[in-house]
Amino acid sequence: MSPLFMETNLQNKRHTLAHLLGAAVVAQYPHAKLTLGPAIDNGFYYDIDFSGGPALGDDGLKDIQKAMKKMINSWTEFTHREVSVEEARALYKDNQYKLELVNEICERGETITLYTCGNFTDLCRGGHCDNPKAEIDTDAFELEKVAGAYWRGDEKNPMLSRVYGLAFETKADLEAYQYQIEEAKKRDHRKLGKEMDLFTFSDMVGSGMPLFTPRGNIVRNAIINYSRELNEKLGFGEVHTPNINKAELFKCSGHYDQYKDDMLSVTSQYVNDEMFMKPMNCPQHTQIFDSRPRSYRDLPIRYSDFANLYRDERPGELSGLTRLRAFAQDDGHIFCRESQVQEELVAVLEIIKEALATYGISYWIRLSLRDPENKEKYLGTDADWEHSEAELEVVIKKSGVEYKAITGEAAFYGPKLDIMAVDALGRQWQISTIQVDRVQPERFDLTCINEKGEKERVVMIHRALIGSPDRFLGILIEHFGGNFPLWLAPEQVRIVPVLDTHNSYAETVYASLKTAGMRVVLDDANESMGKKIRAAKTEKLPYFIVIGDLEVADQTVTLEKRDGTKEVISIPTLMEKLAIEVQTKAL
Ligand SMILES: [Zn+2]
Ligand SMILES: [Zn+2]
Numbered sequence: 001m002s003p004l005f006m007e008t009n010l011q012n013k014r015h016t017l018a019h020l021l022g023a024a025v026v027a028q029y030p031h032a033k034l035t036l037g038p039a040i041d042n043g044f045y046y047d048i049d050f051s052g053g054p055a056l057g058d059d060g061l062k063d064i065q066k067a068m069k070k071m072i073n074s075w076t077e078f079t080h081r082e083v084s085v086e087e088a089r090a091l092y093k094d095n096q097y098k099l100e101l102v103n104e105i106c107e108r109g110e111t112i113t114l115y116t117c118g119n120f121t122d123l124c125r126g127g128h129c130d131n132p133k134a135e136i137d138t139d140a141f142e143l144e145k146v147a148g149a150y151w152r153g154d155e156k157n158p159m160l161s162r163v164y165g166l167a168f169e170t171k172a173d174l175e176a177y178q179y180q181i182e183e184a185k186k187r188d189h190r191k192l193g194k195e196m197d198l199f200t201f202s203d204m205v206g207s208g209m210p211l212f213t214p215r216g217n218i219v220r221n222a223i224i225n226y227s228r229e230l231n232e233k234l235g236f237g238e239v240h241t242p243n244i245n246k247a248e249l250f251k252c253s254g255h256y257d258q259y260k261d262d263m264l265s266v267t268s269q270y271v272n273d274e275m276f277m278k279p280m281n282c283p284q285h286t287q288i289f290d291s292r293p294r295s296y297r298d299l300p301i302r303y304s305d306f307a308n309l310y311r312d313e314r315p316g317e318l319s320g321l322t323r324l325r326a327f328a329q330d331d332g333h334i335f336c337r338e339s340q341v342q343e344e345l346v347a348v349l350e351i352i353k354e355a356l357a358t359y360g361i362s363y364w365i366r367l368s369l370r371d372p373e374n375k376e377k378y379l380g381t382d383a384d385w386e387h388s389e390a391e392l393e394v395v396i397k398k399s400g401v402e403y404k405a406i407t408g409e410a411a412f413y414g415p416k417l418d419i420m421a422v423d424a425l426g427r428q429w430q431i432s433t434i435q436v437d438r439v440q441p442e443r444f445d446l447t448c449i450n451e452k453g454e455k456e457r458v459v460m461i462h463r464a465l466i467g468s469p470d471r472f473l474g475i476l477i478e479h480f481g482g483n484f485p486l487w488l489a490p491e492q493v494r495i496v497p498v499l500d501t502h503n504s505y506a507e508t509v510y511a512s513l514k515t516a517g518m519r520v521v522l523d524d525a526n527e528s529m530g531k532k533i534r535a536a537k538t539e540k541l542p543y544f545i546v547i548g549d550l551e552v553a554d555q556t557v558t559l560e561k562r563d564g565t566k567e568v569i570s571i572p573t574l575m576e577k578l579a580i581e582v583q584t585k586a587l
Contacts, residue, residue: 009169010167010168010169011039011127012039012127012128012129013129013132013135013136013167013169014039014040014043014044014167015037015038015039015044015127015128016075016078016117016128016129016132016136017043017044017068017136017141017165017167018037018038018039018044018045018046018165019037019115019117019120019122019124019128020068020071020072020075020120020132021037021044021046021064021068021143021163021165022034022037022046022048022120022122023068023071023117023118023119023120024064024067024068024071025046025048025056025064025163026120027067027071028056028060028063028064028067029050029053029054029056031050031052031053032048032049032050032052032053032056033048033049033051033052033094033095033096033097033098034046034048034095034097034098034122035047035048035049035095035097035098035151035160036097036101036152037122042166042167042177043141043144043164043165043166043167043168044164044165044167045162045163045164045165046162046163047149047151047160047161047162048160048161048162048163049097049151049158049160049161050161051158055161056146056161056163057146058145058146061143061144061145061146061163062143064143064163065142065143068138068143069138071118072132072133072136072138073133074118074119074133075117075118075132075133076131076132076133076134077117077130077131078115078116078117078128078129078130078132079115079116079117080113080114080115080116080124080126081113081114082111082112082113083112083113083114084112085102085103085106085112088102088112088114088123089102089103091114092123097151098123101123102123113125113126115128117132137169137170137171139171139174140167140168140169140170140171140173140174141165141166141167141168141174142165142166142167142174143163143164143165144164144165144166145163145164146161146162146163146164147161147162147164148160148161148162149161149162166178180425180426183425183481184425184427184478186481187425187477187478187481187482188320188478189320189321189322189473189474189475189477189478190319190320190321192477192478192481192482193216193320193321193474193477195482195538195539196215196477196482196490196539196540197213197215197216197539198212198213198215198216198219198473198477198490199211199212199213199216199321199473200213206325207315207318207325208313208315208318208323208324208325208326209324209325209326210321210324210326210327210470214490215490215491216473216490218490218519219473219476219484219488219489219490220469220470220473222487222488223330223466223469223472223473223476223488224306224328224330224469226355226358226585227304227306227330227355227465227466227469228304230351230354230355230465231304231330231332231465233351234302234332234347234348234351235300235302236302236303236304236332237301237302237303237304238303238304238305238306239285239288239303239304239305240305240307241278241281241284241285241288241305241307242278242284242307243277243278243307243308243310244266244275244276244277244278245275245276245278245283245284246273246274246275247273247274247275247276248273249283249284249287250263250276250283252283252443252444253282253283253286253440253443253444254379254412254413254439254440254443255279255280255283258377258379258412259279259412261312262279262311262312262313263276263277263279263310263311263312264276264277264310264311264312264325265277277309277310278307278309278310279309279310279311280309280329280331281305281307281309281329281331281333282333282437282440282460282462283440283444284305285303285305285333286333286440286441286444286446286460287444288303289301289303289335289446289458290444290445290446293449294335294447294448294449294458295448295449296337296448296449296450296451296456298448299335299336299337299340299448299458300334300335300336300337300340300344301334301335301336302332302333302334302335303332303333304330304331304332305329305331305332306328306329306330306331306469307328307331308326308327308328309326309327309328309329310325310326311324311325312325313325320474321470321471321473321474322429322471322474322475323471324468324470324471327468327470327471328468328469328470329464329467329468329469330464330465330466330467330468330469331462331463331464332462332463332464332465333460333461333462333463334348334460334461334463335441335446335458335459335460336458336459336461337448337450337456337458337459338459340459341391341436341459341461342391342394342395344461345391345392345395345434345436345461346395346398346399348434348461348463349395349396349399349401349417349434350399351465352419352432352434352465352466353399353401355432355465355466356419356421356432356466358585359466359476359479360479360587361421361422361423361479362421362422363401363419363420363421363422363431364401364402364403364404364420364422365396365399365401365402365403365404365417365418365419365420366403366404366405366406366409366416366417366418366419366420366430367389367392367393367396367403367404367405367406367415367416367417368406368409368410368411368415368416368417368418369389369405369406369407369408369409369410369415370385370389370407370408370410370415371407371408371410372407374408377412378410378412378413379412379413379439379443380413380414380438380439380442384438384439385414385415387438388414388415388436388437388438389415391436392415392416392417392434392436393405395417396417403417411435411437411462412439413435413437413439413440414435414436414437414438414439414462415435415436416433416434416435417433417434417435418430418432418433419431419432419433421475423475423478423479424478424479424480424481425478427478429475430467431464431466431467431471431472431475432463432464432465432466432467433462433463433464433467434461434462434463435461435462435463436459436461437459437460437461437462438457438459438460440460441457441458441459441460442457446458446460476488482540483540483542483562484540484542485542485585485586485587486542486543486578486581486582486586487581487582487585487586489519489540489541489542490519491519491520491521491539491541492518492519492520492541492542492543492578492582493513493518493519493520493521493541493542493543493544493545493578494520494521494522494523494536494541494543494544494545495509495510495513495520495521495522495523495545495547495557496523496524496529496532496533496536496544496545496546496547497522497524497547497548498529498546498547498548498549499548500524501552502547502548502549502551502552503524505547505551505552505555506522506524506547507522508571509545509547509557509571509574510522512571512575513574513575513578516575516578516579518578518582540562541562542561542562543559543560543561543562543578544559544560545557545558545559545560545574546558546560550568551568554568555570555571556568556569556570556571557569557570557571557574559574559577
């Protein structure tokens with residue numbers, strides 16, 4: 001069976017289950033008015049108006065589900081017939097929602113069809129199982145919840161009850177999905193970020209503007225410093241740039257026309273300049289490049305930048321660290337000659353692969369192309385676009401990474417390779433990006449002097465390695481479930497002496513680790529051992545060292561790993577083991 005057919009098949013099952021849900025609800029709640037009931041990507045729902053009598057709540061779902069499982073036994077075949085608009089209107093004279101749908105179908109000049117299965121008939125376009133009883137595994141669906149939803153999503157319309165169901169091919173698929181949802185809740189970075197004391201938000205500071213605690217900032221810095229190491233390998237020079245820029249810069253780059261709605265404006269009490277918090281670093285980097293004449297011998301010139309960026313996101317779209325108004329990027333720009341573009345792109349992509357392997361994150365690549373139907377959304381010539389798009393496709397094919405070309409996802413100045421990370425729970429996040437830009441060099445008139453002593457237009461490559469360290473920290477918390485590998489952990493080792501008499505030896509161990517640069521804490525507070533061990537578990541420490549009589553006598557430590565495994569080792573062995581684990585960034 002082809003994957004496409006399986007997909008359609010599952011969609012048909014989900015759609016069929018929406019009918020079954022409608023049928024079961026109407027049987028128990030005769031006053032209920034059914035409205036729309038589509039298949040969705042984890043099951044199905046039906047929007048229902050219960051305003052004429054008692055409403056179905058979460059506590060009534062079990063009954064409805066039971067009724068559905070019983071009812072399906074008589075659902076062995078769908079039949080359908082076309083009806084006239086008059087007949088349809090008469091049928092739905094008491095249901096203003098279906099009436100509205102009937103009128104719309106009529107206006108579009110389409111035929112009106114009614115589908116029947118068992119004793120239940122519904123207005124529908126089709127797309128069901130042939131034989132629901134035979135095809136649907138009744139253990140593979142479950143009613144999930146009831147939520148409020150406005151008719152057609154418009155808050156001016158009546159509020160309906162949306163009854164959600166989960167549905168998959170098999171019971172195992174359903175359970176795997178439910179496990180993933182439960183696990184995602186446990187790993188929610190907003191919850192773990194609080195428990196592990198990594199970051200916070202304050203209403204007084206503003207939404208979407210995270211405050212990193214000392215512990216959180218250790219992880220954030222570890223991410224940034226690793227990107228710095230990789231930048232070094234690629235030959236980047238780190239620059240430092242201001243957060244506020246004059247509008248003139250963004251007018252020249254094109255952001256003013258294309259991106260102004262997402263930029264925060266700033267005013268000065270002394271000058272009349274229109275100014276903005278910067279949403280990206282690219283225009284500024286053009287000014288560093290252009291600050292002196294460049295010879296072809298100097299190229300490629302590569303700038304990296306970790307400056308904070310600001311985007312005016314709508315408050316409703318902000319969520320923990322994954323969508324922010326203030327964030328940094330491990331950003332960088334390469335200014336090079338036409339003949340150097342391929343080589344630069346390949347080198348950057350290889351480094352991104354290396355970075356993601358270190359974090360243990362799998363990925364695929366989206367080749368984000370211009371939408372040829374909407375050329376007015378983009379700057380630059382057709383020839384440049386075709387050139388850049390072809391260039392990226394060559395690089396991606398060479399790399400051997402799985403990719404999909406998607407139109408309409410390009411930046412306004414050029415096509416992109418967007419790296420889509422797939423985390424431990426199978427969820428996807430767009431992180432890194434590589435973009436070829438022949439528009440900004442034109443607009444800022446960026447050139448080098450070539451071998452013939454002539455001015456030659458350069459090409460600009462935009463790239464990030466892991467994207468935003470702030471957002472990536474949120475992704476990593478969920479990817480690791482808070483169990484950071486040693487090199488990222490805010491506190492790497494905690495030493496716990498059993499009794500006061502063990503303190504002096506514990507201090508020696510502490511001093512050795514501290515001197516070696518480990519992030520180590522000596523917990524000699526007057527608390528019970530049980531409490532200390534529980535705290536270490538909540539804080540998800542990679543290592544825990546207990547020191548008692550035996551350890552003092554033998555000059556050893558008992559090293560306990562997060563997973564509960566223990567070993568008794570000497571101090572030099574301990575030092576070597578931890579150092580190697582940090583250096584190799586072991587997972
Ligand atoms: Zn249908
Ligand atoms: Zn850029």
